[in-house]
Each structure stands twice: as C-alpha cells, then as structure tokens.
Amino acid sequence: MPKPSSRISNIIPSGKDGWEVHFAAWQRKEAGEPVIMLSVGDHDFDTPVETVEACVAAVRGGHHHYTPLPGIPALRDAMARISTQCTGVETTADEVIVTPGGQAALYAAVQGVLDRGDHAIVVAPYYATYPGTFRAAEADFTVVETRAANGFQPDAAAIEKAVRKNTRAILINTPNNPTGAVYTRAALEGLADVCRRHDLWLLSDEVYWTLGGGEHVSPRALPGMAERTLVINSMSKSHGMTGWRLGWLTGPADFIALTVNLNLVTTYGLTDFVSHAAIEALNNGYGVREIAERYAGRRTVFLDAVRGMNDVTVRGSEGGMYAMLDISAIEPDDEKFAWAFLDAEKVAVMPGSSFGEAAAGHIRISLCQPEDVLREAAQRLRRFASSYRSKAA
Secondary structure, eight states: OOOOOHHHHTSSTTSOOSOHHHHHHHHHHHTTOOOEEOSOOOOSSOOOHHHHHHHHHHHHTTOOSOOOTTOOHHHHHHHHHHHHHHHSSOOOGGGEEEESSHHHHHHHHHHHHOOTTOEEEEEESOOTTHHHHHHHTTOEEEEEEOOGGGTTOOOHHHHHHTOOTTEEEEEEESSOTTTOOOOOHHHHHHHHHHHHHHTOEEEEEOTTGGGOSSOOOOGGGSTTOTTTEEEEEESTTTTTOGGGOOEEEEOOHHHHHHHHHHHHHTTOSOOHHHHHHHHHHHHHTTTHHHHHHHHHHHHHHHHHHHTTOTTOEEESOSSTTEEEEEOTTTOSOHHHHHHHHHHHHOEEOEEGGGGOGGGTTEEEEEOOSOHHHHHHHHHHHHHHHHHHHHHHO
16 A cells, blocks of 8 residues: 555554553453453443433434534533533633544644644653644653652643743643542642743643542633633543543633634534533533542542552542552562453553553552452452562562
8 A cells, every 4th residue: 555644653653552451351351251350441330311311312303413613502501611610710612612522622732732843741640642642743742750759740840841942832631540640739830830931831631520539620720821721621531421422622712713623624523412412411410420429439449448458559549530559569560560460360450651651660440340349359459469479579
C-alpha cells in the first residue's frame, strides 16, 4: 500500500503502550480462567434504566436526524448548568461544545491551542491517551512528574522550569487517573500563577469530578483563569454512560465558536436520540449520586482491606475510580510485579509505569468491581506479597 502519513504513524510510535498485562488478562478470562479484572476503568454495572428508557423514547419519537454541530441547544444548556456546578463559574451554553466522549473534548482542546511544533507540559501520572493526543497535533510536550511522597500533587516550581518560549499549554487531570489524587487548592493556585505569568492555556481534565473524596476545585474558578482554562468533561463516569460517547468542552465563548469548525470536519454532530437521552440524564441527575456513593464505598472497603499490609503503601487514592499502591518495597519493577500477580493469583492490575515515571513502582487498582470481589482481591494481594517476599529472600 502507499505510505501512511507520519501524523497517524507516530501517534503511538513504539507500538507498546503499557496495556499488555490487561490485554493478556482479558484473553485469559475470555478463555475461561477466573481472572479478577482490576485493570480497566469501565463500570461493572449498566447505565441507569431511566437513561436507557429516555433513549428508547427518543428513538421511537423520531429523533433520527442530524444535530447542530455544537450540540442540541437543550443539551448545551444542560451541560452549561453542570459546568457551573463543576467549575464554580457561571457558564452559558455558548461556552460549551458537545463532543462524542471526553477524549474527543481533549482532542478538540489540544487541536485548538497547539500548532505544529508548539510545546505543552503534561503533569504526570497521566491518562494513557495524553501523549498520543499531542502527537496527533504534531506538537512537542514535556512530562513533569509529581512525587508519590507528596500525594502526587503538582509542583508549580517544577512545572515552571519546563516552560519554553514556544510553550502554549499545561494539561492536568483532577481527580487523577491513575492515582486517585485530588489536587488541592494551593497546588492549583500555584499552577494558575504560572499560566497567568507565561500567558498559557490550562487544559483541565475533570471527568471524575463527581467521584472525588473531598472538595473539587476547578482551576477555572481561580482569579484570571476563566479566560485561559479549557475544562474537559464527560458523562461516562458521572452518569454511568461509558459506551454512549458523550462529553463536552467548556471554555471562552470565542474559543468554543472556533471548535465548531473542528466538528464540521470530524464528527459532524452527535447522534440525535443519544443527545436527547443525555438531556434527560443531565437534567434529572440519573445515577449520579448512586454512582458516587458506590465508588466511595468501594474505595473505603478496598483501602481498609489493604491497610496494615507490610511493604504496601497507599498513595493518592482520594477520588476517582482507582487506588494507587506503592509496591516498590516488594518489587521495584511494577510491570514484573503485575505479571507475577496475574500468574500466581489471577488478578489483573495496571503497572503504574504505564502512566509515567512518577507512578513507577506502583500498581493501579480499578474499583470497578463489587465490594466482595475487591475484598477477595485484597486478600490475594496480601498472600501474594507475603509469598513474593519469601521467595525473594
């Protein structure tokens, strides 16, 4: 075949993205092995029935047609209202564009602020798609690691050292995937100061904001930041709608108007009946409180089950759908640990180094399993850690 473009060839240049343990575990489970899957962040429960019925009604009601490129007006209104709650800044519909999932909102933000050869800063640990999204924009980026000992909080001084003349943006994620860290107001104020002084965009991925363990602070609410902050949001986690592909981007109205052109040449709008179901889900809060309570309960159960485990330390883990465990005292090579844990105890976890060097020596635990399964996984981890130390000795 003719040569593909370097643009798509270089999105994942190495061909290895750190998900090998998960894919191997999934294949084993499909083959009949009783593997406990704690390696992926997809709900183990269905979308709330009220949302499903709203979608069925929308299909039967004839909502089968093209939708406006920025999103159905009522959907933008609903998302603006949720953005007001999420960010603490009064938001209007013209400051919101609807996207097919949070990843598409991130893609729009990156494409919207970076030209080829521009530079960005990514605070790590980070979600696995971040580097590829910058490569798709043909932009350069520097990863600035947070410190596990500091609860994975961003360090403004370290981030400022990475600023270059062609730096245009900083990307953060709070509550964080993979660590579960919830960035503090003080840490975000430091970041905001860097952005204001260097005239930078701040891309803030807040898709887990309803699943935080404490106060959610959006940098958009800090002084002088509404004009330079783009907030990525999604209904996947908050409303139990991972497969529905519904997200949105919040930012200055003039910027949002420009991103409509991106929808023109990519998605050409969203699915009509899904959009109408989303309006109902947002306006009525279907599942939001129940899902938040469920994950808060699971987080407590799992962390209680691993506390006191010799040589295993909980890091971050205040919010989101994950817990981050430091296993470096047992095995510094987190990928080796994850493979051995899968082989010995049939539990799949993600090696922390899949998300950046800051999480090396850690494993990420997905809380997307019932409480009894999480307790069983914790028991297996306790047994495995003890056995691993004995063999190592």
